[in-house]
Amino acid sequence: MSRRATSEGEDRRAVTIRDVAAHAGVSVATVSRILSGSYPSAPATRSKVMKAVRELDYVANANARGLAGARSRSVAIIVTSVVSPHYAHVAQGVQTQAALEGKLCIVGTTGDDPERELATVQLMRQEQAECVILVGNVVNNDAYRERMADYARALAAAGSQLVLCGRPTLGPDVPALVVEYDNTGGAYAITSHLLSAGHRRILFLGRREGYTTPDSRVAGYRRALADFHVAHDPGLEIDGTMERSEGYRMIRERLAAGPADFTAVFAGNDLLAAGARQALREHGLRVPDDISMVGFDDLPTAADIDLTTVHVPHEELGRTAVRMALERGSGEAGTGHVMLGTHIVVRDSVRTLKPAPPRE
């Protein structure tokens, strides 16, 4: 990162924004505007400036770096995968809010590998990201909390801020912001919706013990059963991860083992619901005529298959994460905590079996 200009007899002196402006025949302010990317500019002007930047090799030197750092720091979000619409919509919220604040947004992906997560956090720190947002489902054990505390302190030391999104808090000693949404409340509400429609045998798809997101959804499911005085049958909770193919597999295996011993399915998310619906259909069972079904997340898939589900404010999670991180200004890293609400979206996937029993 120590290349210097060799043009115009100024060997060994770092190229400055003034050199670029002089070379392009425009003002320093114009170069700054164009390089910061915060304002529109005429294509001809941009082209002249870019030509000067290229000819003087301005970008690669430390001044450009300083300029970028001072004018247009970036906001970073790290997700397992961008194919998951859940992550993609949170990332979209981050991008939208970052754009409103005049910041760039970069997304790192980890493929659920802690080593890649670590390397990505370091990359974002080196890049001087103003905040680093980590999203989603985790195993909330000591190793995880220690890793997050490491990140939080390393980022805080570099003037950045760790934000955890859809994850539990780390405690008051760790400089991390937390934006959650109400998984348990949403699962309770949608299970109650099925129970109120008379369903008693409700298959839960996507249990995965130790993982925060499925754990909190299972907790809401069980609490609703208890409040409706329906005995909890662990045989109705099916283990698996949250992909569409898993929903398909779970229902296939269940129906291969014997006839349906349930009247409703609570899929741990909408993708599972889409896969489960396909498996039911291949078995001659229609939703909602034969089997009722609900999901979780309210992703575009839910609208496509007319699924009653729980709306998660994905974009708002991302936007809130950015807002909280930038609001602290240039001060110390913060430790705030926000819990966003969830609500049921009723479509056409639940059939009423009989009047619900009175609730206490």
Add this chain to the structure above:
Amino acid sequence: MSRRATSEGEDRRAVTIRDVAAHAGVSVATVSRILSGSYPSAPATRSKVMKAVRELDYVANANARGLAGARSRSVAIIVTSVVSPHYAHVAQGVQTQAALEGKLCIVGTTGDDPERELATVQLMRQEQAECVILVGNVVNNDAYRERMADYARALAAAGSQLVLCGRPTLGPDVPALVVEYDNTGGAYAITSHLLSAGHRRILFLGRREGYTTPDSRVAGYRRALADFHVAHDPGLEIDGTMERSEGYRMIRERLAAGPADFTAVFAGNDLLAAGARQALREHGLRVPDDISMVGFDDLPTAADIDLTTVHVPHEELGRTAVRMALERGSGEAGTGHVMLGTHIVVRDSVRTLKPAPPRE
């Protein structure tokens, strides 16, 4: 970026990987492995190393940067939005291939704003990304080609490589790799599929003149009509962008203006198809009983709504882009060109009207 260690009486000397190894009580190779993120490591070891890194503030200094640069450079992909499953699946392919090659993957989003695109390319260049992959639909005019040529040369000068994905070539003078897929061929095949089923009035959704992706799909649609000797009716081509809500809008407006004067819909992509299908359904028209429909892309939505569509090898596009970029090794930036094929996926959204006429 010039902070130095102040611990252990070694003020003013940059912390090296040896200091971190000594502090953590592990080998230099272990520290290197853990920081590069290319190998698994025991949590206890990682924890010791991270503690040493934190206490010596190793990450923020130039050595760590050099190490990261030498050992684990990143692969960058820049997309309009990660919410679009089209972009997300290409990004997933990039991530998968990057992981196989032991590289990190970072994703930049631009929201279709050229200024943000420029700033993001610069950021990726500063980050010393090994390649920068730009994806998707563009207006292929002089300003665009000039901008891409600027990027290509600036990245090549920094030892990086521009890769255009799903975009036309820039010509032999520009150091950019190109990975395309066959839009026109796919559109020709799926239109022929409708024509062979007896459809003659086929509504095309999502024309957008000047944009490379819709233009090449419209071209395939028109060529198939011509080959089947069906007169081209421009009134059957509906303008709009590629979102779900647009498909809904287009069909709503069409049906509000008068009864359906078409027997089939060719939606420019699967999201348009999902929106169009909803609008048809609200109007009492079912797919395929009343109106046949096909899409393009073969995204998960297509499986959910049983849509016959054109399969685009999204992940393979991303993987090929990374493979091509890394294959050149540390040599000059390259100018290769690959065209991946597309094919029809038949589901249950097309009804046969009558035997097709003989084709010449």
